[in-house]
Amino acid sequence: MYDSDNQYSNFNNFPYDSSARKAEDPYNTVSDRNAGNVAGAPEEPKKGSGFAKKLGTAAACALVFGAVAGVTMGMVSRAVAPKSSVASAESSAAAEVMPNLTKTATKEAAAGSTAGSSEGATLDVSAIVEKAMPSVVAIDVKGEQQVSDFFGRTASYETSGAGSGIIIGENEEEYLIVTNNHVIENTTSMKVQFIDGKSVDAELKGTDSGADVAVIAVKKSDVADETKSKIAIAEIGDSNELKVGQGVIAIGNALGYGQSVTVGYLSAKDRTITAQDGSTGQETKVENLLQTDAAINPGNSGGALLNMQGQVIGINESKSVDTKVEGMGYAIPISSVTELINQLSSQKTRGTVAEADRGYIGFRGQNVDNEAAQKFNMPVGIFVYKIIDGGAAAESELQENDIITKFEGQSVSSIEDLKEKLTRYKKGETVTLTVKRPSNKGYEEKEIQLTLKGQDSMKNATAESESKDGQDSRDSGSERRNSRGDSGNRSDSNSGDNSNEDGSLFPFQW
CATH class of the missing domain: 1.10.287 (Helix Hairpins)
Structure with missing residues (x-):
């Protein structure tokens, strides 16, 4: 003992x-x-x-x-x-002997404990938030959506939404803000709200639907000096150095109520999810995501995921929504899209062009989503079913059976993506399409330049094309009837397959 x-x-x-x-x-x-003993002799003992x-x-x-x-x-x-x-x-006892030393050691231990708690994101993160909040913005968008009733009549109505963004840079004339593509797609106008509550108009620099990343810009001349003194450029971290279990902080415009803060941990790396486009219903597989239990809600998309040094290490993307799911949010690792962000930032700033002045390509196409791509061993993109005579595509090297994968260097995975981008380009502008073309070796990538044509020429080209298609369809129908007469009844499935060849399954035309 x-x-x-x-x-x-x-x-x-x-x-x-x-x-x-x-x-x-x-x-x-x-x-x-x-x-x-005086005499040296022994003394008799006393009584x-x-x-x-x-x-x-x-x-x-x-x-x-x-x-x-x-x-x-x-x-x-x-x-x-x-x-x-x-x-x-x-x-x-030791404290009484060395009271000063004991108190000093206690203070140092307490300071170390506090630092450890902050690093673990378990207590006070106010200093980190105070540093990072000026670089996060709220984004309010408006769009227009068309719907058709049972009788084929169409009507349009205005839509609105909210998201978040991160101030990632600036040039001589603009502040550059990164967000998610799904935050700003199919919009007619955008406004950015800074930390002081002041809002200004924003325009698009560039988007990439495949990576779900977009860059928008705000003119410095539209921003008041007082606001300029309060905002800041975000400090970018290295998401490649992250470790599972590290503390993270999410900042964003949750539910459109304004900036809010949630805290959690990095739950996992390199996650793959299947996300559904709210406007088209098309499913898209998104890979290489960070998973966190920090709450990410609607409106947080495009906001910042921070490490404990206040550096941006992710762009908030989405969350899993299910009664069986709790605390599964996702973010795009910032290091995986740094090059893309730089590329999009260098694009020309573009506002929405009036419909009469917009440019068109002139083809009929069909979306190739992930499911179709796996089933038919094709690249994801837009399958060019038919080149319309008289359109811009007819005067270019674009061919039928090409699959369009990029527009002006920006990924496109659907007709809707391409349509949204074309709303910002005028007729007469020359653009570059990246296509995958079938060959004996599979698919070869090619870049094709074409000059967009206006709506009037598109209407004339469409009318001529539809007239020709109608004649071809009637001729094809006559041949099918003769064929059935010669060889007897054919299956309805064969008849249906032939009817598809007239383009009824490929309604998109741009």
């Missing part, structure tokens, strides 16, 4: 010694007698001296017994007492 050098662990080290006590005994009769000797001996024994009992009981008491009590007593 005690160390070997403890004075109470060895009876030989008790604070008394019988031999020493005996030498100092005042009842040492030999010594006393010698001291009182009662035997009783006095016995009494002295008894008193000495009692004294020795009392000392032994006291030390023994002290040892037993110390052995039975809890270690914490002993340690407390020793600590108190």
